[in-house]
Amino acid sequence: MTPRSASPDLIALVQAGGPVLWVLCALSVAALALIVGKWLQLASAGVGRFRDVESALSAWRGDSRGRALEILENSREPAAPVIGVAMRGAADSGVDDECVREEVVRQSVGLLTGLRAGLRPLELIAQLSPLLGLLGTVLGMIAAFQQLSTSGSQPDPSVLSGGIWQALLTTAAGLIVAIPALFAHAWLESRIERFRTSLEDAVTRVFTHAATASRVQRDPEGPVAVGERAANAY
Template sequence: MNFKAIVLSAVMALGVNTAVAAEAVSVDSLLNLVKQGQARDNKEFQERLKRFNSDKVTQEKMLAEARRERDNLLKESESKESKFQTNETTVAEAQERLTNRMGSLKELFGVLQQVAGDTKSVFEGSVVSSELPGRDVFLRDLIITAGSSSKLPSIEQLEQLWFEMQREMTYSGRISQYTADVVVPTGETTQKEVIRVGGFNVVSDGKYLNWDLDSGRLVELDKQPGGRYTGPAAELESASGTTLTSFWIDPSRGQLLKILGQSPELGDRVDQGGVVGYIIIVLGSIGILLAVWRMLVLIAEGSRIRKQMASDTPREDNALGRVMAVFQANKDADIETLELHLGEAISAEVPKLTRAIGWIKIISVVAPLLGLLGTVTGMIDVFETMSLFGTGDPKLMAGGISQALVTTVLGLVAAIPCVFLHTLTNNRSRELMMILEERATGILARQSEQQHAKAA
């Protein structure tokens, strides 16, 4: 037991000595590291201090240089400010001397600038520019020069202005033929032979052209005026030498032509009538055709009746011949019976002579009523439009009212000839019926005389 205790004590003593030795080694190392760190920090601090002292000298030199440069710039600025004041005074004095020397010329150049501006406006709106392009460039430069206080217009520029004004007046009195760019309604630009009539109109291929200010080119009107205007234009293009021809001139330089092109033609007016307008036209055409047909029939029937009046032999190709045939068939009957037969024969001929005449009269009465119906419906549409968009646009109201009145016009146009033709056909048929009645009365009178003579 004692031996074991001694061994255990020795082992424990050995372990304690080993731990103390390890701890002593670690503390020494830490102390050495601290010493080394302090030495390194002191070294870096000394190096930084050395660099700071070195940079301080450099920065003081740079600061001194910057201050010297600032002083030089301040001196230069004061010198230039003084020079600027001197120059400004010199310029003001020179400007005053220039103004005094110009005197009335200054007003002259003001008038020149105004005249050049007015001339430029005239050239831009003149169709002569289609033959003489590029004139506005010179005038633009002249306007700038005349309005400048540092540059005066030259004698050459004044003479050029005079020449351009005189050339405008000269060309405005000519009829010229030349090639120019023309914008067609499709938007394409083509080269065409055009004829310019003074400063008023330009035509090409029998169509009027208008001068467009924005594009500076001739533009073919989308809708040409009527044939009475385009016809003389085509004649002017085909004229040669000393041939005289008439031509319509637009003194407004295209504005009247645009208005004429926008005004509706006959077909447009008919379209404005709508469905009611087309019904009126159809009825009017039917009435006129019926009247023409009946007039031809009655004229032919009258011609055959006149031939029959010259002959005692009855023929079946006319009304009088058929009435005479009835008399021949009932010649031996008494007067009362014969009168009944003749009356029956005349009554049978009346429908043939008055056929379709009543329809002409009906159409002449119905056409104005349809026109009134179209007008009323059109006015209803106008008032509906006014209720939606108000009355601020008189043009919209006037257009709707004019469309509403078209049906009334169409109704009257259809009714007037129908009334006239109905009167003609009705009178013609009455004349033929009177001939039949007159002949029948004569036949009865002669037959009655013959019977009285036999009885006596």
């Protein structure tokens, strides 16, 4: 097959599949655009990179709160603003911890919602494509049997076989569209889910360290000294 004949043959193949195959072609283009756009979004946003956040957490655990906040302010990682809110709220004794946690949850939900934008249409394409392919096959089979019934008492088997292979084109096209779309959706969703888990872990480490530090400040001598004082009281 020469390059010149490839394009007309492809168009003829799509035309043989009927209008359902044209719809599947449009869905394949939309799925490809969603996959490429979402991959570029996650790559440009730095999803999966926590180097600056880890550096800020190390400074936070070392009681260098100013240095930790400075690292987060200069960072372009998507988790940095959320961790910064958690650190500022935990460091401010005049702010209720519950309010800080609510604000952290609000910003986290907004961040994750933005990262997941576009995944639902991709999932919908992966689910609808096989069904559309099956619909095209059923319609093609109906048309093939109609032609067979009008051919008289001696039907030509080639009419039926030609109608069947044309009808099966839509099923194959539906699977060709659905399988890569489903794989890409699962891969993108797993990246966002790993990011969500890492974000929750980082926020928890901020609050647990703040709670531990506040207990130490209230009782610098530690729990052992508290036990000794209690024993001496008796």
